[in-house]
Amino acid sequence: MEFTFTPENLNRINEVISHYPEKRPAVMGVLYIAQEQNGWISYEVMKEVAYVLDMKEEEILGIVSFYTMYHEKPVGKFHLQVCTNVSCMLRGGYKIYDHVKEKLGIENGGVTEDKLFSLEEVECMGSCGTAPMIAVNEDYFENLNIQQIDQIIESLKNK
Amino acid sequence: MEKIVLPDIKDLHLIDVYIQNGGYTALKKAFSQTPDDIIDQVKKSGLRGRGGAAFFAGLKWSFMPKTSSKPKYLCINGDESEPGSFKDRQILEFNPHQLIEGTLIEAYAIQANAAYIYIRGEYHKWIKLLEKALADAYEYGFVGDKMKEKLGGNYSVNIYVHKGAGAYICGEESALMNSIEGKRGYPRVKPPFPAQNGLWGCPTTINNVETVANVPPIINKGWEWFSKIGEPKHPGTILYGLSGHVNNPGIYELPSGTLLTDLIYKYGGGVPGNKKILCVIPGGSSMPPLRGEQIEGIKMDAESLKAAGTSIGTAGIIVMDEDTDLVQVLARIAKFYYHESCGQCTPCREGTGWMLKLLNRIAKGEGSTHDLDLLISVASNIEGNTICALGEAAAWPVRFMITRFRDYFETCVSREVTIPVANKVHSLRHTEYPLAPIKD
Numbered sequence: 101m102e103f104t105f106t107p108e109n110l111n112r113i114n115e116v117i118s119h120y121p122e123k124r125p126a127v128m129g130v131l132y133i134a135q136e137q138n139g140w141i142s143y144e145v146m147k148e149v150a151y152v153l154d155m156k157e158e159e160i161l162g163i164v165s166f167y168t169m170y171h172e173k174p175v176g177k178f179h180l181q182v183c184t185n186v187s188c189m190l191r192g193g194y195k196i197y198d199h200v201k202e203k204l205g206i207e208n209g210g211v212t213e214d215k216l217f218s219l220e221e222v223e224c225m226g227s228c229g230t231a232p233m234i235a236v237n238e239d240y241f242e243n244l245n246i247q248q249i250d251q252i253i254e255s256l257k258n259k
Numbered sequence: 260m261e262k263i264v265l266p267d268i269k270d271l272h273l274i275d276v277y278i279q280n281g282g283y284t285a286l287k288k289a290f291s292q293t294p295d296d297i298i299d300q301v302k303k304s305g306l307r308g309r310g311g312a313a314f315f316a317g318l319k320w321s322f323m324p325k326t327s328s329k330p331k332y333l334c335i336n337g338d339e340s341e342p343g344s345f346k347d348r349q350i351l352e353f354n355p356h357q358l359i360e361g362t363l364i365e366a367y368a369i370q371a372n373a374a375y376i377y378i379r380g381e382y383h384k385w386i387k388l389l390e391k392a393l394a395d396a397y398e399y400g401f402v403g404d405k406m407k408e409k410l411g412g413n414y415s416v417n418i419y420v421h422k423g424a425g426a427y428i429c430g431e432e433s434a435l436m437n438s439i440e441g442k443r444g445y446p447r448v449k450p451p452f453p454a455q456n457g458l459w460g461c462p463t464t465i466n467n468v469e470t471v472a473n474v475p476p477i478i479n480k481g482w483e484w485f486s487k488i489g490e491p492k493h494p495g496t497i498l499y500g501l502s503g504h505v506n507n508p509g510i511y512e513l514p515s516g517t518l519l520t521d522l523i524y525k526y527g528g529g530v531p532g533n534k535k536i537l538c539v540i541p542g543g544s545s546m547p548p549l550r551g552e553q554i555e556g557i558k559m560d561a562e563s564l565k566a567a568g569t570s571i572g573t574a575g576i577i578v579m580d581e582d583t584d585l586v587q588v589l590a591r592i593a594k595f596y597y598h599e600s601c602g603q604c605t606p607c608r609e610g611t612g613w614m615l616k617l618l619n620r621i622a623k624g625e626g627s628t629h630d631l632d633l634l635i636s637v638a639s640n641i642e643g644n645t646i647c648a649l650g651e652a653a654a655w656p657v658r659f660m661i662t663r664f665r666d667y668f669e670t671c672v673s674r675e676v677t678i679p680v681a682n683k684v685h686s687l688r689h690t691e692y693p694l695a696p697i698k699d
Contacts, residue, residue: 128441224344
């Protein structure tokens, strides 16, 4: 599927580029803008980012594959990220993770059939003092128990 | 006790409140002095980096060349990805202007042409908070072109926020610079050090968010005042992060040298169910763990912890009670470093995978005592053989956890060699496992 940036996003891209002495450093910011517009980073998106920044397509792929926050395949409308690293693990992070897996019927990296939810087991999100946690897209939910997880998922379904 | 970085002032994140409480006066004071004077004061204050290595901040700044045909840059490290560490986000949320003011003072001291604050990508909320604070500071004329008019003098600088995208390794200073340059976050071989060859090959200084946030009070109240707080060799307050099995986890700003037991029992409210402590990691998951019966009397500062056989790291204290499954914990830590190894150096790329496989085998109940020796051997062969410190970060928890909790791990493995490959350990050079001294 063809991908081009909206005129508004092209303005945002120019703003990002102006932060640096050259174009290339803007690539991480531009990929975020692309992901926001397209939902994930497809080959067409990489091609367009390469064109906008005068970079090679393989260089863009190198960036996308190195950083975990660029989605190389489509994710759900609500991307659930459960931390299971040590501080969360000690406070029940795996119980939360297993519960979400069971409730949604998907594994790590999976997307529900209605494309509403996707799940990712993530590394430390910096919520060690408020563990366990999940992040839904960009928002953190902290100090959780199983009941709260159920409530969050139900409320997202109605959103 | 006075709090320096996170004072209890309501709405301090708002620029007007910050100014009412003496905000941006240190910047004005700094601008009336020479850059060398500023570096000198930070040097004398004894301020040490809060990002893990506890290097002297003023000394680091003084490495920057005084004259340079190339532009100079300042990077502020807010990548904060070490498990157990969650202090920088508190500064971004509750006192972002002190970070901005500290950044401006440091930029002036090293005469930087631009400053980049690198924040981990997962911190969307905190990036927005910082960007809002930065926009306000621009509007008030403290940052950017309006500085000359507002503050007098001839110096102005722009601050940009660079958002990471989920890579622990970008907290390593040279990987962070590559990431800002729009490359994969691969650490660089050092030397050359950033002060000679940093961002785009230009002289660069990198400091942690918390380190920089300490600078305005040092300029305002004087280096002598700062140097008298806490332990003389590591002065100031530290944002201690308490997590794991404690009743009140969270960030506690206290003088350096606070007793580890005070942090856990007095401030953290002790262990749930009054259980005994099995293990404490004092500085984030990569630092050597301590046994529960060992922590009495240990002070939390760089020198005291070094003497105790561990390291301050990012002061993220992870507490584990007596019912904790240490094999599972260590396997989870190993999984983290396996996931985060950038893959440049073979010992780290392969070694982290081997350690994870071995620990998973032990966790499944299929391990033997030889596996423990093999783990120590693999860990020892990563250490010191990699470009960056992620090698040590991956090796230390494994090597020190197994050596210090040998009795515990012995009960989790069989004395018989159950899997043929384990026989090969006879050829390995590490048959003993003394506690190696911790490298600086």
